[in-house]
Amino acid sequence: GCGQRHRRKKPSPAAKHFTVVDYVIFAVLLAASMAIGLYYALSGGRQRTTQEFLMADRSMHCLPVSLSLIASFQSAVAIIGVPGEIYTHGTQYWFIGCSYILGLLIPAHVFIPVLYRLRVSSAYQYLELRFSKAVRICGTLTFICQMVIYMGVCVYTPAFALNAVTGFELWGTVLATGLVCTLYTTMGGLKAVIWTDVFQTVVMFAGQLAVIMVGVQRTGGVSEVWRKVWEGNRISGLDLNPDPTERHTFWTLGVGGIFLMLSLYGVNQAQVQRYLSSRTEKEAVRSCYMVFPSLQLALALSCVMGLVMFARYCGEDPSDKLGTSSRDAMVIYFVMDMLQGLPGLPGLFVACLFSAALSTISSAFNSLATVTMEDLIKPYFPAMSESRATLLSKALAASYGLLCLAMAYLTHLMGDSVLQVALKIFGMVGGPILGLFSLGMFFPWANSTGAVAGLGTGLAVAFWVGIGSIFTRSSGARPQDNSVLFLLISQVNHLSLFFSRPTGLKRFYSLSYMWYSAFNCFTVILIGLIISFLTGPMKEEDVTPGTIYPLLGKLLCFLPEHLKKKLCCLSSHQMQPAQHKENNGLGFQQEDGLSQEEAESFLPDGHTPSVEHETTV
Ligand SMILES: CC(C)(CO)[C@@H](O)C(=O)NCCC(=O)O
Numbered sequence: 001g002c003g004q005r006h007r008r009k010k011p012s013p014a015a016k017h018f019t020v021v022d023y024v025i026f027a028v029l030l031a032a033s034m035a036i037g038l039y040y041a042l043s044g045g046r047q048r049t050t051q052e053f054l055m056a057d058r059s060m061h062c063l064p065v066s067l068s069l070i071a072s073f074q075s076a077v078a079i080i081g082v083p084g085e086i087y088t089h090g091t092q093y094w095f096i097g098c099s100y101i102l103g104l105l106i107p108a109h110v111f112i113p114v115l116y117r118l119r120v121s122s123a124y125q126y127l128e129l130r131f132s133k134a135v136r137i138c139g140t141l142t143f144i145c146q147m148v149i150y151m152g153v154c155v156y157t158p159a160f161a162l163n164a165v166t167g168f169e170l171w172g173t174v175l176a177t178g179l180v181c182t183l184y185t186t187m188g189g190l191k192a193v194i195w196t197d198v199f200q201t202v203v204m205f206a207g208q209l210a211v212i213m214v215g216v217q218r219t220g221g222v223s224e225v226w227r228k229v230w231e232g233n234r235i236s237g238l239d240l241n242p243d244p245t246e247r248h249t250f251w252t253l254g255v256g257g258i259f260l261m262l263s264l265y266g267v268n269q270a271q272v273q274r275y276l277s278s279r280t281e282k283e284a285v286r287s288c289y290m291v292f293p294s295l296q297l298a299l300a301l302s303c304v305m306g307l308v309m310f311a312r313y314c315g316e317d318p319s320d321k322l323g324t325s326s327r328d329a330m331v332i333y334f335v336m337d338m339l340q341g342l343p344g345l346p347g348l349f350v351a352c353l354f355s356a357a358l359s360t361i362s363s364a365f366n367s368l369a370t371v372t373m374e375d376l377i378k379p380y381f382p383a384m385s386e387s388r389a390t391l392l393s394k395a396l397a398a399s400y401g402l403l404c405l406a407m408a409y410l411t412h413l414m415g416d417s418v419l420q421v422a423l424k425i426f427g428m429v430g431g432p433i434l435g436l437f438s439l440g441m442f443f444p445w446a447n448s449t450g451a452v453a454g455l456g457t458g459l460a461v462a463f464w465v466g467i468g469s470i471f472t473r474s475s476g477a478r479p480q481d482n483s484v485l486f487l488l489i490s491q492v493n494h495l496s497l498f499f500s501r502p503t504g505l506k507r508f509y510s511l512s513y514m515w516y517s518a519f520n521c522f523t524v525i526l527i528g529l530i531i532s533f534l535t536g537p538m539k540e541e542d543v544t545p546g547t548i549y550p551l552l553g554k555l556l557c558f559l560p561e562h563l564k565k566k567l568c569c570l571s572s573h574q575m576q577p578a579q580h581k582e583n584n585g586l587g588f589q590q591e592d593g594l595s596q597e598e599a600e601s602f603l604p605d606g607h608t609p610s611v612e613h614e615t616t617v
């Protein structure tokens with residue numbers, strides 16, 4: 001059972017784990033990625049227009065798009081970080097899977113329709129259509145910060161973990177990842193990024209599956225693994241503790257997680273760009289639906305890996321083995337330990353880590369090049385020739401590659417669990433961006449002053465709490481008991497604790513990081529609305545058609561018509577889709593219109609499309 005401790009000598013260097021086959025497998029991954037990049041550099045339109053380089057000619061099918069969507073934010077951080085989390089704190093984190101339902105349905109039916117129908121190239125173009133140029137630039141700059149910091153974590157994680165246990169040269173690995181990725185992204189554009197994502201996602205799943213199968217076999221089978229994790233209290237029951245400072249509960253993961261998912265899958269340029277590269281809107285929605293099973297699979301694989309790891313080491317502290325207290329390094333140690341003596345498998349797992357990292361970094365490069373081009377350069381140099389713009393986009397993708405190497409060094413200096421660092425970044429910077437888009441889409445009264453003030457306040461509060469939390473110790477894991485009686489008693493217990501805990505700033509700082517997205521999103525909306533009402537709310541007729549999602553109308557669709565009209569301050573003017581506009585004001589032609597049926601589905605019940613025709617034509 002868990003009594004005996006596995007003491008092992010210091011891990012041997014890479015040479016011992018790695019056979020020729022392993023190096024070959026790893027080299028094949030890099031070579032195949034480069035080959036895909038080269039293929040798209042030389043085929044099709046040969047990447048000579050920004051439409052092809054950044055939008056994949058808007059011709060993609062849903063299957064590659066969906067695999068690419070899950071690859072964007074599933075990096076080595078999740079592959080290493082989630083097993084480490086499960087090993088230390090139990091399976092509570094798995095409940096984040098509940099948030100995927102609404103976290104994908106809302107993007108599919110709210111954000112995709114609005115953004116796809118406006119035919120934008122960058123998600124931030126929406127902000128100019130809805131508010132003003134200033135808001136667009138603020139949004140773009142915020143996004144650039146988010147992705148650059150996140151990329152640093154992504155490049156650093158696999159390099160750090162491999163270095164800790166196999167002796168792979170740390171900065172050499174960082175440099176190789178960054179360079180390979182920069183090369184194929186720059187050569188092949190979004191098509192190469194999406195198709196390498198598909199290939200890399202498959203490698204990622206294969207690597208995780210291999211570790212789990214070998215691990216289960218070597219720890220004595222499924223029932224033995226189950227017995228050990230059960231005895232070790234690692235199977236967590238549903239924790240319904242309402243305390244928002246509790247790190248992981250059903251509420252922080254299942255509800256807070258929805259906002260995290262919305263900020264990633266709803267408004268993040270990396271994902272929006274994939275929706276927009278789909279050949280039709282239906283295809284984009286379908287790809288979003290197809291993310292659900294793959295994301296659940298990815299989550300399940302990494303959670304099960306954590307459980308198998310627990311069954312192997314029974315909660316031992318890794319520091320006595322590794323000379324580092326990092327759980328992340330321990331996951332790699334476990335994998336190399338499991339796969340020892342099985343030529344090819346260590347190589348497959350390293351390929352899995354790098355696939356996960358490369359697919360994320362390439363999405364980040366391409367989306368960063370896109371927003372810099374579309375939002376910061378093109379509007380000010382309208383006369384730039386297409387070939388020059390494409391060349392510049394490539395130069396941008398390459399220079400972001402170099403910048404991300406610098407950011408990897410910053411992550412090196414931070415030293416928290418990488419999963420928590422990544423999710424904190426999503427919450428602190430992605431949350432306010434989600435708030436900005438929500439303010440625009442759901443609140444027709446919000447004006448541009450309110451939006452800028454809201455975003456500024458949101459970011460300030462986010463960093464205040466985020467940085468404050470570093471200095472406040474968060475509560476660790478507590479033992480789990482799954483009986484109903486225990487659950488009831490603990491609920492009462494939690495509530496009394498909730499009201500007797502220290503209040504003020506310290507409580508504020510210890511807000512669970514899983515609430516960051518939601519909290520920061522609401523700060524932006526609240527401040528945005530207050531400032532908008534103070535400075536004069538936007539008039540209905542000034543709002544660009546198609547930029548508002550008739551949320552109130554949709555939510556109140558069960559009410560009788562006259563009541564709805566009273567409650568819902570929207571006129572039909574704001575609820576129309578943008579399909580009749582010839583030009584969205586930014587030089588992008590509206591290509592194909594929507595069918596009557598699609599247009600009607602976008603309107604709240606009771607608003608006949610004939611009204612829309614009168615106001616638009
Ligand atoms: C984005 C989620 C939360 C979706 O489950 C997951 O992929 C995750 O935890 N990602 C961590 C960041 C990363 O893997 O780079």
Ligand code: NA
Nearest residue numbers: 071074356360
């Ligand atoms: Na990835």
